[in-house]
Amino acid sequence: MILKKKYSFGGIAIAVLKCIAYIAVWFAVQFAVTLAAEIMMRVQNASLSADDFYRLVMSKSTEISMLSNLIMILAFAIFYMLRKSSIRNAIRLNPMPAPFGFSAIILGVAAQFAIIFIINLIPFPEELVNSLNNNYEYIEQSGTVIKYLSVAFVGPIAEEVLFRGLVLNKLNQNMNSWVAIIISSLVFGAMHGTVIGFLYATAVGVIMGWLYIKFDSVVPCALFHIAFNTTSLIISQSGVSVLVCIFSIFIVISEIAAISRYHFN
Numbered sequence: 001m002i003l004k005k006k007y008s009f010g011g012i013a014i015a016v017l018k019c020i021a022y023i024a025v026w027f028a029v030q031f032a033v034t035l036a037a038e039i040m041m042r043v044q045n046a047s048l049s050a051d052d053f054y055r056l057v058m059s060k061s062t063e064i065s066m067l068s069n070l071i072m073i074l075a076f077a078i079f080y081m082l083r084k085s086s087i088r089n090a091i092r093l094n095p096m097p098a099p100f101g102f103s104a105i106i107l108g109v110a111a112q113f114a115i116i117f118i119i120n121l122i123p124f125p126e127e128l129v130n131s132l133n134n135n136y137e138y139i140e141q142s143g144t145v146i147k148y149l150s151v152a153f154v155g156p157i158a159e160e161v162l163f164r165g166l167v168l169n170k171l172n173q174n175m176n177s178w179v180a181i182i183i184s185s186l187v188f189g190a191m192h193g194t195v196i197g198f199l200y201a202t203a204v205g206v207i208m209g210w211l212y213i214k215f216d217s218v219v220p221c222a223l224f225h226i227a228f229n230t231t232s233l234i235i236s237q238s239g240v241s242v243l244v245c246i247f248s249i250f251i252v253i254s255e256i257a258a259i260s261r262y263h264f265n
Contacts, residue, residue, distance in 0.1 A: 091165025
């Protein structure tokens with residue numbers, strides 16, 4: 001439930017600084033793992049030209065991302081263990097009613113279809129569309145198992161630990177909940193690297209942030225995110241019907257309305 005709360009400038013400043021530190025850890029892990037992978041690949045492929053080497057690195061980006069996310073989760077777990085505090089409490093890994101877990105999954109699937117429909121209605125410049133498609137092309141170069149593990153499971157869990165469990169939780173403790181949701185969603189969107197990616201990731205970030213505050217748990221956010229990304233991978237292989245996309249918009253609206261009617265302690 002989104003509640004009004006008192007907050008101070010000092011509390012907000014400290015919360016923002018802590019969130020910056022969380023994101024800095026994420027960047028540091030990403031950079032360190034990518035650098036180590038590039039050094040290893042350069043040693044093994046010393047004769048490759050700069051362009052060929054770049055394509056090789058990008059073809060392994062899914063594996064590199066999965067390893068980075070696993071290390072990030074481990075790093076935060078160790079940090080809280082050393083502080084003798086529970087990461088489960090820190091990220092609000094609280095149980096939730098099973099029916100609403102199913103609702104979060106349905107909402108994630110429907111949101112993916114709805115966003116595809118909306119994106120296709122907007123006349124984005126060709127270079128923006130190509131930039132988004134290039135990201136998917138590199139993902140498709142990975143093996144099926146690695147692709148689904150990284151994009152549809154490890155990635156969503158790591159991102160929810162960071163952006164909802166740590167960043168949104170810390171902001172929500174010190175400012176208005178909707179302001180915290182919007183700020184964390186904008187940062188989440190910015191991490192997706194492309195203009196279109198920023199727009200849709202910010203939109204789904206708001207939904208996941210609302211779920212996080214509503215249930216006081218990162219669980220529905222992770223379920224939504226896993227369902228959203230899994231649907232994206234399936235659609236990239238099988239295509240999508242316009243009617244399904246239109247129908248999904250109504251499912252998103254109905255699921256949000258259904259969840260909104262319930263209040264949790």
